[in-house]
Amino acid sequence: MLFNFFKDYQSELIISAILLISLLIIRFIIHFTITKVARNTGINEARIRLIRRYITVTIFLFAVLIESFIFGTEFKEIAVVFSSIFAVIGIGLFAIWSILSNITSGIIMFFNFPYKVGDKIAIHDKDFPITAIIEDIRAFQLHLRIENGDLVTYPNNLMLQKAVTLVEKDAIDDVIDDDSEAV
The missing domain is CATH 2.30.30.520 (SH3 type barrels.)
Structure with missing residues (x-):
């Protein structure tokens, strides 16, 4: 049973492994760059960790989206799922728009705050x-x-x-x- 899974999805698993390694390398490079820039400008460690966490979550969501395409999900199916998720999130986030604006402002302030x-x-x-x-x-x-x-x-x-x-x-x-x- 397990052997059949690996045999049937061999190319998808290889592409997934390449994607995972690529995204980990990209994550490492971005984290290294953010840390270096932040330390050179005197930004404290807590803010560096926060921005790195935002980057990690974004890369993870990007990886999930790409993985769904790798394993054969059609765009129409993903569009239905994401539009439903974004509709629910949009309604919920409308109620907490000030929190989102503060987080967005925090990210802007991380990179450009005198x-x-x-x-x-x-x-x-x-x-x-x-x-x-x-x-x-x-x-x-x-x-x-x-x-x-x-x-x-x-x-x-x-x-x-x-x-x-x-x-x-x-x-x-x-x-x-x-x-x-x-x-």
Whole structure:
């Protein structure tokens, strides 16, 4: 029974193995490149892992799609499955669009964001202006420490929509130095 399976699907299994090896090599190259670029620009390790996880999931979904074609699934059948899945996901994601916009903003900020952890910034919001030190940049929000010591979480999508000014670079080092001198 098992031997018949390998005999009947020999070419598909060989193509699948080649696909798997190719995608693993591509994943390794992309992860290496992201890590190298991120470390050269001073991005912290948690954000690097997050973006690498996004890349891995994307490659996995791409592999599942290609595998279905390799094993003989027709485009029409895949289109029905994916349109059904996307309809359900679309309805669900419409309810949580702000989460998606924050994740997308987090990815954009990973590759193109002039501020780093430790920088003191001013967010020019007419309703809630903030001057704070960036403590952490996460998938959904930034953690900002304001002058009175309170922690403010600020959504990533608003960070890209508001005007932001760099007040002081690496201000967190100054705060740490002030705390150590006080002891």
